[in-house]
Amino acid sequence: MTHKYDFLVIGSGIAGMSFALKVAEHGNVAIVTKTLLEDANTFYAQGGIASVSSILDNFEKHIADTCIAGGGLCNKEVVEKVIYEAPQQIKELINWGVNFDKKADGDFDLHKEGGHSESRIFHHKDSTGAEIQTSLIAAIQKHPNIDIFDYHFAIEILTQHHLGEIVTRKTSNIECYGAYVLNQKTKRIESFLARVTMMATGGIGSIYQTTTNPLVATGDGVAMVARAKGKIKDMEFVQFHPTAFFHQHERPSFLITEALRGYGGILRTMDGKEFMQKYDKRLSLAPRDIVARAIDTEMKNRGDDHVYLDITHKDSEETKKHYPAIYKKCLSHGVDITKSYIPVAPAAHYSCGGIDVDLNAQSSISRLYANGECACTGLHGANRLASNSLIEAVVFADAAAKHALNVFKKYNFEKGIPNWNAEGTTLPEEMVLITQTEKEVAQIMSSYVGIVRSNLRLKRALARLDILFRETETLFQKSVVSRDICELRNIIKVSYEVIKQAMLRKQSIGLHYNIDYPPQCNEEKEIKQ
Numbered sequence: 271m272t273h274k275y276d277f278l279v280i281g282s283g284i285a286g287m288s289f290a291l292k293v294a295e296h297g298n299v300a301i302v303t304k305t306l307l308e309d310a311n312t313f314y315a316q317g318g319i320a321s322v323s324s325i326l327d328n329f330e331k332h333i334a335d336t337c338i339a340g341g342g343l344c345n346k347e348v349v350e351k352v353i354y355e356a357p358q359q360i361k362e363l364i365n366w367g368v369n370f371d372k373k374a375d376g377d378f379d380l381h382k383e384g385g386h387s388e389s390r391i392f393h394h395k396d397s398t399g400a401e402i403q404t405s406l407i408a409a410i411q412k413h414p415n416i417d418i419f420d421y422h423f424a425i426e427i428l429t430q431h432h433l434g435e436i437v438t439r440k441t442s443n444i445e446c447y448g449a450y451v452l453n454q455k456t457k458r459i460e461s462f463l464a465r466v467t468m469m470a471t472g473g474i475g476s477i478y479q480t481t482t483n484p485l486v487a488t489g490d491g492v493a494m495v496a497r498a499k500g501k502i503k504d505m506e507f508v509q510f511h512p513t514a515f516f517h518q519h520e521r522p523s524f525l526i527t528e529a530l531r532g533y534g535g536i537l538r539t540m541d542g543k544e545f546m547q548k549y550d551k552r553l554s555l556a557p558r559d560i561v562a563r564a565i566d567t568e569m570k571n572r573g574d575d576h577v578y579l580d581i582t583h584k585d586s587e588e589t590k591k592h593y594p595a596i597y598k599k600c601l602s603h604g605v606d607i608t609k610s611y612i613p614v615a616p617a618a619h620y621s622c623g624g625i626d627v628d629l630n631a632q633s634s635i636s637r638l639y640a641n642g643e644c645a646c647t648g649l650h651g652a653n654r655l656a657s658n659s660l661i662e663a664v665v666f667a668d669a670a671a672k673h674a675l676n677v678f679k680k681y682n683f684e685k686g687i688p689n690w691n692a693e694g695t696t697l698p699e700e701m702v703l704i705t706q707t708e709k710e711v712a713q714i715m716s717s718y719v720g721i722v723r724s725n726l727r728l729k730r731a732l733a734r735l736d737i738l739f740r741e742t743e744t745l746f747q748k749s750v751v752s753r754d755i756c757e758l759r760n761i762i763k764v765s766y767e768v769i770k771q772a773m774l775r776k777q778s779i780g781l782h783y784n785i786d787y788p789p790q791c792n793e794e795k796e797i798k799q
Contacts, residue, residue: 271453271460272629274683275300275417277674278448278464279423280491283310284399285642285663286470288404291366292671294415297678299742300462301416302451304423304753307407309486311643312660313470315399316527316595318381318391319363321356327388329353334656339385339557340651341780343504348648351629352658352665359664360392367405370394382532383656385557391657394759396527396593402660409492421454424490425690427467427498427638433686439499439634446498446638447684452751459690461753465681466674469625469633469640471497473523474508476757477765478618479716482514482525490762491644495625496763501634503646504623505764506772507781509654510721512537512561515612516576517603526600528656530581531555533592536591538578538611539568545577559653559781562616566721569615578611616721620659622650622781623771631670637681639670652780695750703745704754709789711761719769725786728773735765 276297279286284596287307290299303309321562322332332353337344370392371379376795381391394401412415423783431437437444448463471491477485496502513530514523531554533538537546541619549564550556565577581589586608590597593607600607625633625640633640642663649662718731739762742755749755778789 271458273460273462274464275462276416276465276678278302278451278462278467279470280467281310281470281472281642281644283312283470283472283642283663284402284406284660285645285667286468287410288667289468289470289639289641289671290416291406291409291413293669294413296675297415299416299466300419300464301410302419302422302424302449302462304421304454304490305486306417306420307410308403308485310403311483311487312399313403314484314525315402315484315660316396316525316659317383318393318398318657318765319360319402320386320390320655320657321360321392321661322353322390323357323378324380324389325361327390331387332390335385335387336649336655337651339653341653341656342537343651345648345651348629351669352649355665355668356661359668362668363402363405363418363664366409367404368394369405377712381529383528384531384552384555385655391529392579393529396529396595399660401436408570411432419451421453423454423756424471424494425450425452425751425756427469427494428461428463428684428687429498429635429769431498432688433684434489437499439501443636444499445636447687449494450690452753452756459692461687461689463683463687465637465678465683467638468670468742469638469644470642471644473643474621474764474768475618477711477715477761477768478720479521479712480514480615481522481618482511483522483618485522488760489644490757490760491640492624492767493760495633495635495638495640496767498635500638501626502624502767503626504771505621506579506766506775507622507650507652507767508618509558509620509622509781510562510566510616512558512616513579513612513614514617515600515603516615525619526579526596526612526614527593528558530579530593530596533661534581536580536671537561537565538580539572539746540574540577542578542611557653558656559783562721563783565614567615576613576615579614579671581607582609582611594637620654622646622652622654627666629669630673631666632673639674641666641670647670652782690751692750695748697750699752704758707742708758708761710738711735711765715768719765719772721783723772723784725773725784728769732766732769732773735762735769738762739766
């Protein structure tokens, strides 16, 4: 079966849905999502969305905070674009039905998070992402020009390669004509042809054993674009959230928002002692990379598997009012956060790298845009400032929509794209081959390519991964296409990109900390393990 749409959106988070809403007045749109619209990283974002709005704040402060957190590697032009345009995009979200919390006087109740010099975080209690996601879904479902294809899994983007041409990054102007998509209900592979494709597949957290991401975050967009010879950038910068609820048998890990540290939370070792004073003068409100390494160091030095976050000194009713989801979740595990310390440990949370895009969210492949966590705009540099990602997504959705609407009518639907060829394939003999390999990849990445790295660890990770890559490619060539085998391929491909780019980065900066290259910054304490 072949579908034809003006705009194909792959992914259902804020990055894809806000783009869809902005272009749907001018053409028909297909949103392809591998489960349901709700199952996106956006839904799980607790903290909020950053934008200057207080008279105590200004754009220059937000720009400075972003660049400092990014280790000096942020693209200044992108930073200014996102921060200057943020207030208007907040208004757009509100127009789409998003409700941000307000104080009794009617002003927005702005939070402060690690790395921010002022309170500028719009939020909806401790479930901001869910509020944004459900509001956008309601707007999407009401729009007559948007079709939703749930339980549809994008396998590969369509390029000249599928017309029989040899495509290389150096010699070809690569073009995207849509994607091959697995209909998980019929188990058939369908062709989605599009004038313009938006890649918005979210994060890569599932390449690690411990992650706050939903388990659908298997780096599909990055892997597809990498296989199509598109440019991938800054994959070594993987952000580990410092405070995920520690529970050995729960995957994904439940996120304990950074706002709790802005609220006054104190990090303590298992014997109740504060420790952040040893690592940064900003204490528990230091940027995430510093806090995550500090926690990781304390855990390894002491032989502990977690630390504590303490908010017992705060007013209990106020805590329950502002953080109801966290209170309820912790209570379900026997922890009353108003009376007891919260057990926490770092977990893979956000990828600052991804598909290289320009100021219009255009990738290196013509007719293909990328937005959200799967894209690398240059906003985050070496480390994402808290709550900057959601605003980045709506600003770049706007930029992509404006650019795409000016050019999409000149693109035709490419003729001659063949149907998917499944000749000679069979069902995998043993599902355990896929599930066990996925576990091995997660173990390799967590052991050797985590918060703290070394040249030896990276070399070992690459050697181990190469064996799994060859085994999986052989299995893929022989197997009937399934979501499981495709996700495994994507996990391996993305892991390779992280390792390869980590090996090329001959310095410790931001989220990439290699003990063979001690950091040059005098303010940051060297951490060796």
